[in-house]
Amino acid sequence: MMLYAFYALLLTAAAAYGFFQGRYLKTPLTRTNIVLVIAHPDDEVMFFGPTLAELTRSENGNTVRVLCMSSGNHDGLGEKRKKELVASCRSFGIRESHVTVLERDELKDGPKELWDPSLVGDQMNLYAKKHNIETIITFDEKGVSGHTNHIACYVGLTYFIQTFKNNTPVKTCYVLKSISLLRKYISILDLPFTMAMTEALMPLVSQLTGHGSVAVLIGGQNSATNRTNLRPSELLFVSAPSAIVQAKGAMEKHESQMVWFRKLYVIFSRYMSINELRRVM
Structure with missing residues (x-):
């Protein structure tokens, strides 16, 4: 019985994956300035690879930047890890000038390091104003892996929204949804579960079934001129398979971090092929 259930899941995942490769679900984030806020070098690909692969597609016309809150110097490899981050981002077509790593004593790498939310939020605000950022993307309140520094990015974003939302070029903020440990390590087999629980497919379902207003479902606006x-x-x-290969290549740029368990992570992690983002502003 368990074997039959596995085969059913495998076939369902394959069918769902084929559906997405038909590109019926288009990203609404186009022709805009985006910053991905991460805690350490390698976060950008270990957790946000599918997001970067999609948003940096040339036809989407986005300018994507990466703001890294620390150099990941917990083991004394900060300088090396900064160079690895630049090389990894280059794999996604992100220029070195669009990659910023903060060097502050108050933002040290480490699971026991508690970052001040106001400092993190202030850095987001300064960066957004300097580069006219319209969309911020970072971790959610569980930080995917539960790392204190990941969670601090979310708490800092919350401070940013509460403090600066009326005086910032930022229009939207998204966070990467954390999932259970079991789902986290079944790679693309998690896609049927994701599709069953996400609201991201609602606009497409509305279009296919002809029920409701797509504009109302996804944005609460009815003007066709505002649809973009x-x-x-x-x-x-x-x-897509090419994007997964791209992400794996980017991860290999982080040579200092490619110990045995991260090699397994690259193979089995759902975050190497699937990203689900939730809007918080």
Whole structure:
């Protein structure tokens, strides 16, 4: 019985994956300035690879930047890890000038290091104003892996929203949804579960069934002229095989971090092929 259930899951995942490779679900984040805020070098690909692969596609016309809150110097490898981050981002077509690593004593790498939310939020605000950022993407309140520094990015984003939302070029903020440990390590087999629970497919379902207003479902606006500015409550990015290879290549740039368990992570982690983002502003 368990074997039959596995085969059913495998076939369902394959069918769902084929659906996404038809590119029926388009990203609404186009022709905009985006910053991905991470805690350490390698976060950008270990957790956000599908997001970067999609948003940096040339036809989407985005300018994507990466703001890294620390150099990941917990083991004294900060300088090396900064160079690895630049090389990894280059794999996604992100220029070195669009990669910023903060060097502050108050933002040290480490699971026991508690970052001041106001400092993190202030850095987001300064960066957004300097580069006219319209969308911020970072971790959610569980930080995917539960790392204190990941969670600090979310708490800092919360401070940013509460403090600066009326005086910032930022229009939308998204966070990467954390999932259970079991789902986290079944790679693309998690896609049927994701599709069953996400709101990201609602606009597409509305179009296919002819029920309801797509604009209302995803943005609460009815003007066709504003359609390109609509931002849904959830986004779902599923990488094509080429994008998965791209992400694996980017991860290999982080040579200092490629110990045995991270090699297994690259093979089995759902975050190497699937990203689900939730809008918080």
